[in-house]
Amino acid sequence: MVMSFVVYEPWAQLGTLREVIATALYYENWHLISEQLTYDAAGSETSALQHFWSLSVQAQFFVVLPLIAVIVTLLSRRRATRVRIFWVAVIVGTACSFVYAWQLNAFDPTRAYFDSFARAWELGFGGIVAGLWKRGIVIPAAWRGITGWIGLAMIISSGFVFEGKEAYPGPAALLPVLGAAVVLLSAGSTHRASASRVLSHRSLVQLDRISYGLYLWHWPILIAYLTYRGNTDGVIGPLGAIAVLAAAYVATMLTTWLLRLPTRWAANRGVWTQLAAIVVAIAIAVVPATTSHAAIMRSADVPLEACSGAAALD
Secondary structure, eight states, X not given: OHHHXXXXXXXXXXXXXXXXXXXXXXXXXXXXXXXXXXXXXXSTTSOTTGGGHHHHHHHHHHHHHHHHHHHHHHHOSOHHHHHHHHHHHHHHHHHHHHHHHHHHHHHOHHHHHHOHHHHHHHHHHHHHHHHHHHTTOOOOHHHHHXXXXXXXXXXXXXXXXXXXXXXXXXXXXXXXXXXXXXXXXXXXXXXXXXXXXXXXXXXXXXXHHHHHXXXXXXXXXXXXXHHHHTOSSOOOHHHHHHHHHHHHXXXXXXXXXXXXXXXXXXXXXXXXXXXXXXXXXXXXXXXXXXXXXXXXXXXXXXXXXXXXXXXXXX
């Protein structure tokens, strides 16, 4: 919000404030669809909050899936029956979402990229993998040293093989999704050169702990930097990249430190305290953004009769 008034282009202020509200309430993906915005490469005219669409999809998934579990629980009293119904619902829902994503991606790739129903199969697939792992259905130990690297290669290569915003979440997304599944089901390999051992290295584990914060922070800082430099083509250079990453790291560590105390405090209290903490956190973003948006809209109102000639351009 501060950067929208200090750094970003003035014409982008209202759009940024609307995205702050959409992001805080976890409907950013639907907001981008309604505004007919595409997932653009970095540039001074690119949305600073477009990367939050994925968090909105995840939050919606984490609300819907427990509701499905509750409904299944109400339908059957027998635990074994509930488990079967639940997994059938997850598998069928994942398959339906995949078909929907395939069809929508062919006709409207921009909408498909953000659509929660088109993205659900990727998360559902992860749920199926978790179910397999929980039942002990994993890749045999003798193969994990090789399959882990194969899965990792599938994930990395997808960034070079496909144009993400046009191919995903269609069938092309099977490459990184299946790769992630293979890596997860290959975990636990004891071979020294296995992907599992390499990914478990202390430095990578430490990076993983702050990766969520880096994901949140790097993009708005990058857009702010490009806007300040007036780079519409997204060219940043080595020094610019180092500066953006360093700023994102500092912001991540600072916000992690600031949020550690209230989140730990809420976690040790009851459910209602935790829910209240979530509401307060959302309000911290939504209330100032809504107020600022309303103030700008009021100040922008100019009576038509007060404008004449060149004054109408003011």
